[in-house]
Amino acid sequence: MVFLLLFGLLGGWILAGRMLAPLDRITHATRTATAGSLSHRIRLPGRKDEFRELADAFDTMLARLEAHVAEQRRFAANASHELRTPLAISKTLIDVARADPHHDTGELIDRLHTVNTRAIDLTEALLLLSRADQRSFTREHVDLSLVAEEATETLLPLAEKHGVTIETSGDIAPTVGSPALLLQLSTNLVHNAIVHNLPEQGTVWVHTTVRPKTVRLTVENTGEQVTPEVASTLTEPFQRGTERVHTDHAGVGLGLAIVKTITRAHDGTLTLTPRSAGGLRVTVELPAKAPRADSAA
Template sequence: MNLLLSSALGVSVSVSGRAPQAPGAQGEVDQEVVFQGDLQLQYEVLRYQWVATAVIIAALTVVSVILGWWLAGRVLRPIHSVTSTARRLSLSNLHERIAMQGPDDELKELADTFDDMLDRLERSTDAQRRFAANASHELKTPLALDRALLQVAFGELPEELLEARDELLASNSRQHRLIDGLLMLAAAEHTLTNAEPVDLADLARRVLCEYPGATVDLSPALTSGDPVLVERLIANLVENAEKYNDQRRFIAVRTGTGDGGAVVTVENTGQEIAHEVVPSLFEPFRRLTGDRTESVSGAGLGLSIVAAITRVHGGTIDAVPRTGGGLAVTVRLPDRGSA
């Protein structure tokens, strides 16, 4: 538009410059003065027009950006709600739903479909947990009965049968620990319903009563959670450190605060551990030695229970091989204010 105006003004000035004037020198001077005035007027008009255009374009740009941001926010707000809910979900809060309100458009249909999927997933997860808990309870009774029968019936045996009796009792004990571990694992992966203030230092002192040779540095470490599960977490870490120790028998337990959370660290000496092996130690039924059936020292659930309890409390776990052998496991739980 400015270019058209510039062209029109140029034609007008050109025509004005060629207009007939009075003959003589004075007429030529007057014509030149008029022509220069027209050129100046053309320049002023065009300059004003370009400045006005730039100001209008800038204002429209700002208004369009603000209006676009507002409209995009209104349109994308339901998508943000779906995304934040999906990011926040875990096994401990599958009960949450989007429950979007508004017209029956595509976005509400997407949110309702997501809620339906969460319903099915929650029912399936609850059914699996109930099955694991019920199966574990049902198995503990016959195991206890078998152990009692073994102890009573085989109380006095010939020397050649004592080894077989001891093997049977050891196998029974291992199966009992396995069932207890499955029960604890099922409970640890449930929604946290019993949260109260706890001090990791107090729970560690209670656990360490059975390990008088451990090196301790227990500073207050306040958090919120289930005291039974958190104590089990520390006990499993210490038991694992004791079980896989070597002749040095070094165990160190530290509690304190750091990075906005309550921290407990358990270190032990032992065999050399490769960095790539460490993540697999937190999987169920995984042991450092690699066997799944021959060891009667444990069920291979200790560290997986630690990981499950840490997860349900919203914490993090970090394990690092120690120089010279052994492992250092650090669990960080949210402080009392954010837990």
């Protein structure tokens, strides 16, 4: 009996150790991640059981978290660089004015106004990006076609100034979201299409379509050839494609990044496709508003 008892205890200890070994690896990975190292992975071997599924899910979470942190650090570095430029220019202009009191103050004031306006636009874009990313907005019923039409009418003077024709078409596209953010999304898309267009006789097409479960806003424009590699990077913050033809409305490099964030905050998808004839086709697909029960009856 003593031998059987000792054998049972030893066998149970070994069996428990083998069963709890995966938990020890998961616990170690959790402590490593808590300490700040997100590159560690469990990579649990063996058959596909509950421990393996838990470890794989944890590895996936770590990979996404590591990518998100890297993206945030890159964004913070880029934002700091973009904000530092107008501040440095302003300091230089002020130093010049202090060193030479007889310098033309009108020219300095105009340049300071331009630089300050750019810094304000950049700051507002960063705040909008943060607000959309946090999803801190009230969802309402929105007709995407009306929002796109409003954005087009707002930017029509800019298009006429640069000889760009805007053509709108499509169906009523009901969805749910923030009217202000969706208007900003549409405005950024149309503005981007105008700015990246041909020097003369360019065209922008704005079209809305309705599908069984989604609604689409498509904005196309003529322009220079865009490679798929360049198109895949245009939604990154502060990424700019080919040189702008119209430098007076160059933006702050956050237009499509804001579009991407607003689309993601509305549980939608954003697709950028180069046109074979030149230019870009941008498609935003959002969940359609569910029909009311009384209207269905």
